[in-house]
Each structure stands twice: as structure tokens, then as C-alpha cells.
Amino acid sequence: MTSFSERNQPLVRRLESLLGERLVRLDQIRGQLVAQITPRNWLEACQTLRDAEELEFDTLIDLCGVDYLGYSDAEWETAQATSSGFSRGVDELGPGRFDWAHRPEAEQIPNRFSVVVHLLSTRRNHRLRLHCHPDESDFPTLPSLVDLWSSANWYEREAFDLFGIVFEGHPDLRRIMTDYGFIGHPFRKDFPLIGNVTVRYDEERRRVVYEPTEIEPRVLVPRVIRHDSRYVGDQLDRREAPNG
Amino acid sequence: MAEIRNYTLNFGPQHPAAHGVLRLILEMDGEVVQRADPHIGLLHRATEKLAESKPFNQSIGYMDRLDYVSMMCSEHAYVRAIEQLLEIEPPERAQWIRTLFDEITRILNHLMWVGANGLDLGAMTLFLYAFRERENLLDCYEAVSGARMHATYYRPGGVYRDLPAEMPKVAESRFRKASDVKRLNQWREGSMLDFLDAFMIDFFDRVDDYETLLTDNRIWKQRNVGIGVVSPERARQLGFTGPMLRGSGVAWDLRKKQPYAKYREVDFDIPVGVNGDCYDRYLVRIEEMRQSARICQQCIGWLRDHEGAVMSGNYKVAPPSRVEMKDDMEALIHHFKLFTEGYCVPEGETYAAVEAPKGEFGCYMISDGANKPFRVHLRAPGFAHLASMDEMARGHMLSDVVAIIGSQDIVFGEIDR
Numbered sequence: 001m002t003s004f005s006e007r008n009q010p011l012v013r014r015l016e017s018l019l020g021e022r023l024v025r026l027d028q029i030r031g032q033l034v035a036q037i038t039p040r041n042w043l044e045a046c047q048t049l050r051d052a053e054e055l056e057f058d059t060l061i062d063l064c065g066v067d068y069l070g071y072s073d074a075e076w077e078t079a080q081a082t083s084s085g086f087s088r089g090v091d092e093l094g095p096g097r098f099d100w101a102h103r104p105e106a107e108q109i110p111n112r113f114s115v116v117v118h119l120l121s122t123r124r125n126h127r128l129r130l131h132c133h134p135d136e137s138d139f140p141t142l143p144s145l146v147d148l149w150s151s152a153n154w155y156e157r158e159a160f161d162l163f164g165i166v167f168e169g170h171p172d173l174r175r176i177m178t179d180y181g182f183i184g185h186p187f188r189k190d191f192p193l194i195g196n197v198t199v200r201y202d203e204e205r206r207r208v209v210y211e212p213t214e215i216e217p218r219v220l221v222p223r224v225i226r227h228d229s230r231y232v233g234d235q236l237d238r239r240e241a242p243n244g
Numbered sequence: 245m246a247e248i249r250n251y252t253l254n255f256g257p258q259h260p261a262a263h264g265v266l267r268l269i270l271e272m273d274g275e276v277v278q279r280a281d282p283h284i285g286l287l288h289r290a291t292e293k294l295a296e297s298k299p300f301n302q303s304i305g306y307m308d309r310l311d312y313v314s315m316m317c318s319e320h321a322y323v324r325a326i327e328q329l330l331e332i333e334p335p336e337r338a339q340w341i342r343t344l345f346d347e348i349t350r351i352l353n354h355l356m357w358v359g360a361n362g363l364d365l366g367a368m369t370l371f372l373y374a375f376r377e378r379e380n381l382l383d384c385y386e387a388v389s390g391a392r393m394h395a396t397y398y399r400p401g402g403v404y405r406d407l408p409a410e411m412p413k414v415a416e417s418r419f420r421k422a423s424d425v426k427r428l429n430q431w432r433e434g435s436m437l438d439f440l441d442a443f444m445i446d447f448f449d450r451v452d453d454y455e456t457l458l459t460d461n462r463i464w465k466q467r468n469v470g471i472g473v474v475s476p477e478r479a480r481q482l483g484f485t486g487p488m489l490r491g492s493g494v495a496w497d498l499r500k501k502q503p504y505a506k507y508r509e510v511d512f513d514i515p516v517g518v519n520g521d522c523y524d525r526y527l528v529r530i531e532e533m534r535q536s537a538r539i540c541q542q543c544i545g546w547l548r549d550h551e552g553a554v555m556s557g558n559y560k561v562a563p564p565s566r567v568e569m570k571d572d573m574e575a576l577i578h579h580f581k582l583f584t585e586g587y588c589v590p591e592g593e594t595y596a597a598v599e600a601p602k603g604e605f606g607c608y609m610i611s612d613g614a615n616k617p618f619r620v621h622l623r624a625p626g627f628a629h630l631a632s633m634d635e636m637a638r639g640h641m642l643s644d645v646v647a648i649i650g651s652q653d654i655v656f657g658e659i660d661r
Contacts (some may be wrong), residue, residue, distance in 0.1 A: 030328050030594045058480040062595075062606060064621040072591075072612040096297035116608065118595055122480060122489075122496045129595060151483025154631035177285040177660065187293055219297050225613045226588045240441070 004028050010125050015052045019045055034129045042132055049119060049128070050148050057119040057128065060149035063156060065163035066114040069107070069189040070095065074225040089222065095218040098191035100212065103190050112137040113165055117145070132166060144170040162187035193216060219239045250278055251583075253642070257286055261364045261646045264656035268633070270645065273426055276644060280637040287660040295620040299586030300326055301399065303620070308394035310622065311658040313518045314353040314465035315385075316345045317600035319398040321622075324596035325607040329589045330561060336506075337552040338402035342386065343506040343545035345397065346598070347536040348440075351447075352381050353653075354536075358454060359629040361650035365467045377450055380443055387436050389411055401556030407547065411439040431476070437544050444537045444544070451533050458526070468523035470624070472636045472648040475520060482635070483628035486603025487532065488652065491517035491525035498599035510542045522651035529653075532601075560587050576617050586615040602626055602653050624658035 004012050008028060015026060015035065020236065022045045025036035037045045049057045075094040089121040111133040119128045134140035144167035156167040157176040167173060175182060179199070184191055188211035194215045202209045253270040256262035265286040271279040291310060295303040307322045308315040320342060327334065334342075348591045359374030382392045387408050389395035397404050411432040416425045431442040474484070474566045479492040489496050499507040515531035517524030550651025555562045563582055564575035589611040597606035610619040629652040636652075637645050 029592050032330070032595060034593070059483055061483060061485070061597075061604060062608065062621070062623040064608065066610065066619050066621075071618060072614075074614060118606070118608065118619075122494060125501050127595075149483070150478075150481045150635075151628050151631065153387055154627060170294070175285075177288045179285070186290065193293060221299050221302075221585065221615070224585055224588065224615045226615075 005031060008033055012037060018048055018052050018055065031127060034131060036131045039132055039135055039142055044192050046145055056121045056123050058122055059120045060117060060151050061120045062118040063152055063159060065115050065159035065165050066116055067163060067189045068112055068114060069109065072225060075222040076224040078224060078226050094223050095189060097217050098195035099192050099194060099217050103192055108137055113140045115142055115159060115165060141166045141168055143168050146170055260357060261649065263463055263649060263654045267481065275641050277637045277640055277642065280634045282633050284661050287656045291661045292620050294623060297307060297616065299615050300589060301586060305394060305396045308396060309657060310661060311655050312393060313356045313655050314349045314601045315393055315395055316349045316397060317598055318345060318605055321598045321605045321607040323398045323400050325594050325609040326589065328594040328596055329592055329609060329611050332401055332556055332558060332561060334402040334556060335553045337550060338554045339505045340543050340546050341403050341407065341554060342398060344540055347539045348381050348384060350536045350601040351533055352378055354533045357529060357653050363549055364646050364650045367458060367464060370454060384436060395431050399564040400553050401558060406554045407436050409435050411436045437548055440540065441544050444541050446536060447537045451530060455530060465523065466649050468526060469521060471522045471640065471644050472651060473519060473521045482632040485625050487525055487528045488603060490514065491516055491528045492520035498554065498597060498604060510539045512539050523645050525651045559644060586617050588613060600625060622661055624661065626654050627657045630654055630659055
């Protein structure tokens, strides 16, 4: 159980009493409140957050999707390297290192996607972050929040476009960022960084043509995770800077 | 009788009043808009996805390219998110410099806005005056970072380097006569702070000048008063922030309500509109320029009196100085590791928001402990504002759409990301 700072205490108490069972988890991460809610209770909980007298989250400031595929996968051996020789490179298809033809088969992991909502109350001056994992990973769906906050409209379209999360009850769930007729959901971790098609104007055919991307996938710096005590929070090596 | 149907009009993406690459599909009944459907994404560069494949510091430059009219404010949100995850605090002087440059950026943005919006609505003159002032402030950008727009000046742990002791002077060339050079260099004899001080004293009169051109101008009022009215309740619902929300009469400003950097220690007022129309939003932005100049003056005062480091001494995050690297092996290793691998950020997630000139610019960042962010999401104020286009434009004339786009202060770099 996380401990809550004094500043957050009143809000925590109100959230716990008003949401009750619907609140799966409430954490404080870096001083900010994060609530986990199940898809089943999504609409109901949000309705309470917006309308309850003591909460009054009148603005949905942000909504975005997250794909947790490959969370905490590194490409660089940090702990065992010296005992096994000098080859540190881990042979995996990390983010940005594959093209469309060689994209990895997405494994079925539970809670792969998440919808993250940032709420703000301009009347009571507090914020809350909501996490909600849609049930199925191959066809993630979640009820739409458009009826509660109008600003959710475009944010949900964006999350649909980039992550393929379907919002039930959304009045106009079209793609928003990508090209007309785009295939795939580009911000998923199994979508190549270089994309799958390039577009150019063809002199001979006198029209715009789509072709498979020719760029080599190339990421310069490997993804490294160091569980080094010096990198852990408050143990960071703090030296005083010389003046000037 | 012939069937009368609504006419569909394609506005943009190459329309000069579309502020970049907005494509609007307008359903018209005569000259009255029935439905507006903005098509965005023509400038989508997948900044958020690119950031996932790069060490933290290498994405700071991308932030300048989001909202390319208020560069350092976007940097500020990104850098603050990293600092919150690392739990480091930049030195005090760096925070004052950030406050100063955030406000310079706000003036830059509003000058650009008032000039371009004037141009859209037929007030040509103002554009030239606004750019005269912008030139001076962009010179300050150049003096601290070497770049006039895409500065990459804010870094996790502070700012890249201290303010220059000498303001660079304008040189005579075949484009600039000696008399012009003399006039331009009048303020540039001392340090950059002296230059800014002279500029800010003069700036209040310049804002008054702009107002004489627009505020009571009959055409300006006819184009703006009562156009695109948004009630405070709707403004909250639509996710408005910044001058758009304040124009509707909600006194909400992150610099006051959730202060960051040194905003707690400076004195300024928040202008608030009454009617929530384009004209009120114009008045709010004009007054904000004056308030920004006030904040700048207070920052200049503090920075003149206080010396100190502008970058954290934590070499895991900030590079050591060249001098130190000459004879300290540790410093050399730190430098090498920092520029080849970057730094690993402890696992966690955070949301850092700043009051950018257009509204709340936020950066939501998830780290899984690696040297690259796991996910970055950028909350651009213009995205929510443009989403309300249909509601704001409905029932207005075609020419009012231009006034509404103008008053939303649209920049596609941040909307499309």
C-alpha cells in the first residue's frame, strides 16, 4: 500500500468513499494520484468523478492510449556481460529495429493496452490520472466518455487511430492523424518505426503512388536498463557544481 | 422547384488563413456554416513514437518543433517530466532563467498571433510592427542558445549555459546602413539582461501602439465582437485552457494555480474576459503581453543580483565541464556515458504541465527504467481548441471561420505532433 502525501490526503479520502468498490487501486506515483478502474465500471466511475460535489472534475485534460508490449525489455546486457564474454548486444527485435515484413508476432499478454485519462478540476484545483485496461488485447474496447466530457471526442479518435482501441458509443470514430486509407495502428509497439509505405508523386503515371518503405531500420543507441544503485532515486550521485 | 442542397466547401490545406495545414470541410447553407469538419494530421511526424527510440536528451529538440511559435515552453514541459521522474531539482538561477524565457516565449507567441490574426482579418500594418519586436526577442534566443527558433536550451537539471555577458551586436552589411546599425545597437552595448531591460521598458508603449491600431477599430470590432462565443461551462467541457478559457471568464492559469519554476515568487495578474468571444480573447492576449513584460522585469532584477550555477552538478544527468574533463578520469567517463548511452530513469510515470502561451501544454511520460522513455504523450492545447471548431463555427458566416481559427491560435506543429 502506498502512502499518500498530506496534500493528497483529503482527495484520497473522498475518492475512496465515493468510488468504493469501483476503485481497483489508488496509488501515488511521484506525488501524483493514479487510480485504476475496470472497464465494467468505467462510465459509472467517471460519471461520479465529474458530478460528485466534492470531486467536480470538470475538465478532461488529456486521454491517450498506451501499449505495454515489451515493457522493461532491454537490448543490452548489463549484469552478466563480463562473465559471458564481451558480446553485450541482446538478440531481440527492439523498438525501431524491424521493418514491416519482419515485424514481431505480438504475443498475447494480459492488460497489453491501457487508456490513460488526465482529469482536472478547475473549481477545486486538483488532478487525477485514471488507468483502464480494456479486457481483450486483440480487440480492445472501452465505453466512450464523449457524453461526459466533450473534449474526449478527438482524444478517443486519436487513441483509436494510433492504438486501435475501439470506443463504444463514440459518435464519429474515424482516423484522425494518419493518412486517408492507412493500414495498421502506428503507435503499437509491433508497428515499425519507419512505417510500412512511402508516398511520392510519380512523373510517368502522373499521380501520387504508395510504395513499400525502402529505408533500413536503424536505431543508434541500444535500449539499456541498469539496476545500478547509483541510478536509483534518491541515491543519485549528487555533487556540487563548481560556481559559474 | 429545384432541390436546394447544402454546398460542401473545401477550405485549405493550402489556404493562407488556415495557419499551416488545416483542411476544413465546411457544409454551407448559402454563406452560413452548418457543419465544420477539420481534417488534421497533415503535419503528423509521430514525435511521440520517435521519442521512444531515442535517449531522453535527444528528444528535447523535437519539442521545439512541436509548437514552433512557442518553442521553449514545450521544452519546459518535457524537461520537467524527466526531472520529476529523476526527482532532481534544477538550481535556482536556472529556474529564474526558465521563467524569464517562458515569458519571452509568451510575448513572441502573442506577437506572432496578433500580427497573423490581424493579417487574416485585414489589418496589414500590425504584422510588420509585431515582427520588428519579435526580431529583438529572437536575437535573445540566439544569444543564449545559438539558434533563433529551435533552441534546445532547457536541459534536465537546468539550462544549457548561463546568459551571455555581452549582447551580440548588429554588423553593417549591404542590407543594413550605418545609421540603422547605430540605432539597432543602441540597447546592445551591455549584457543581454541590459538589452532585455531596455526592451521591456519600451515594450509597454509598443503594446499601447498596437491597441491604437486595433482595439477601438470599427472593422476589427465588427469582425470579432460576438463571434465564436463560448460559455465558461462549455469551455471547461471542451477542454479549453489558456487564453481560450480565460477569454470565457474562467480565471484559470497554471502559473498561479499550480506554480512551477519561479512563478510563485513573481507578481502578475491574470486577465479574464467577460463574453467569451473572439474580441475578449484578443483583449486577454494583449493584456497578457503586458503582464509577461512585468514578469520579465522581475526576473531580470533577480538575475542581475544573483550569481550561481545554471546546471545541476549531478554528472549522471548533466555533462561535466570541459576543464574538469582534462584531468579527472571520472568526469571523462561520465561525459562518455552520458553522450553514448544517456541516463537511465527510474521506473514510474508522471504528468508535467506548463502554462504555454496557447494553454496547458502537458507531457505524460512512462519510464520502465531504461535510457529511453517507454511512452511519451504530449498534451497540446491547440488539439482541444481545434476540436471545438464545429461547435464554434456552426451558424456563423464563412468569413467568421477565419476569425475563429485566428482566435484559437492554431499551430499545426503541436496539434499534429
